[in-house]
Amino acid sequence: MNVQTAMDLDSAPGDAPAFRPAKGMRYPRFLDRLHASCAFSWYLEIGTQKGRSLQSARCASIAVDPHFAISSDVMGEKPALHSFQMTSDAFFETGFVEKNGIAFDFAFLDGMHRFEFLLRDFMFAEAHAAPGGVIAMHDCCPSSFGMTARNQDEAPTSAWTGDVWKLIPILRTHRPDLTLTVLDCRPTGLVLVSGLDPQSRILQDSYAKLEAEWRDVALADYGLERFYGCFEYADARNFMRDGFPLFKSG
Numbered sequence: 001m002n003v004q005t006a007m008d009l010d011s012a013p014g015d016a017p018a019f020r021p022a023k024g025m026r027y028p029r030f031l032d033r034l035h036a037s038c039a040f041s042w043y044l045e046i047g048t049q050k051g052r053s054l055q056s057a058r059c060a061s062i063a064v065d066p067h068f069a070i071s072s073d074v075m076g077e078k079p080a081l082h083s084f085q086m087t088s089d090a091f092f093e094t095g096f097v098e099k100n101g102i103a104f105d106f107a108f109l110d111g112m113h114r115f116e117f118l119l120r121d122f123m124f125a126e127a128h129a130a131p132g133g134v135i136a137m138h139d140c141c142p143s144s145f146g147m148t149a150r151n152q153d154e155a156p157t158s159a160w161t162g163d164v165w166k167l168i169p170i171l172r173t174h175r176p177d178l179t180l181t182v183l184d185c186r187p188t189g190l191v192l193v194s195g196l197d198p199q200s201r202i203l204q205d206s207y208a209k210l211e212a213e214w215r216d217v218a219l220a221d222y223g224l225e226r227f228y229g230c231f232e233y234a235d236a237r238n239f240m241r242d243g244f245p246l247f248k249s250g
């Protein structure tokens with residue numbers, strides 16, 4: 001499959017099927033309601049930026065970002081907030097989670113938008129998930145080819161999802177034991193992963209192969225029809241009204 005270039009970013013080739021953008025409630029609102037409804041003990045956030053998503057959490061939290069740009073009260077009701085101004089890979093190396101015996105009830109992965117980074121973030125979050133824990137992955141449902149460029153400066157607009165869309169087919173194929181619920185949260189979806197198995201080594205053992213296999217796969221070549229064949233959107237508002245099924249305290 002071809003390497004994606006700026007040339008093929010904005011239009012589907014020929015009469016390829018159209019994008020199906022997520023059209024449900026906005027993801028920060030969903031996160032607000034989720035945290036307000038569920039009594040989590042520990043929350044992990046990879047990618048915090050100004051702190052909008054971190055603001056939602058009410059439990060003990062860990063936030064990781066190499067460039068925090070906090071501009072609001074992110075402490076709120078949290079009994080503890082540990083901030084790590086470094087990449088997620090550097091954070092994993094600190095051993096902080098292991099040393100403190102922390103297990104996450106909920107993790108929101110919204111850091112570097114390249115699939116191999118999200119895959120590593122996912123592997124770490126799963127390995128440290130509490131029983132019944134859930135991982136949310138952001139930006140896996142792009143609405144244009146342009147926003148899927150691996151390099152942010154090649155994306156024609158400020159909306160950049162990178163190529164983290166690949167996590168949906170990768171997990172579907174290699175981890176059929178997991179449950180993926182793709183919420184229609186605007187603007188670019190929210191993928192909830194439940195049925196986590198902290199003991200699983202499947203992704204760790206096939207990481208190098210997956211990285212090589214998927215690195216140069218462009219969404220235009222993979223095909224929108226094939227991509228949308230991997231999932232159907234679930235209505236985030238209904239999910240909320242149903243009391244956040246999947247979440248142990250939901």
Ligand SMILES: C[S@@+](CC[C@H](N)C(=O)[O-])C[C@H]1O[C@@H](n2cnc3c(N)ncnc32)[C@H](O)[C@@H]1O
Pocket residue numbers: 046047048049050051052053054064065066067068086087088089110111112113117
């Ligand atoms: C889209 S923003 C996060 C937005 C935030 N979660 C929200 O919803 O309000 C992505 C963040 O990921 C951070 N980031 C980039 N590379 C990263 C890495 N390797 N590890 C962790 N965070 C990273 C960026 O600095 C940026 O602040």
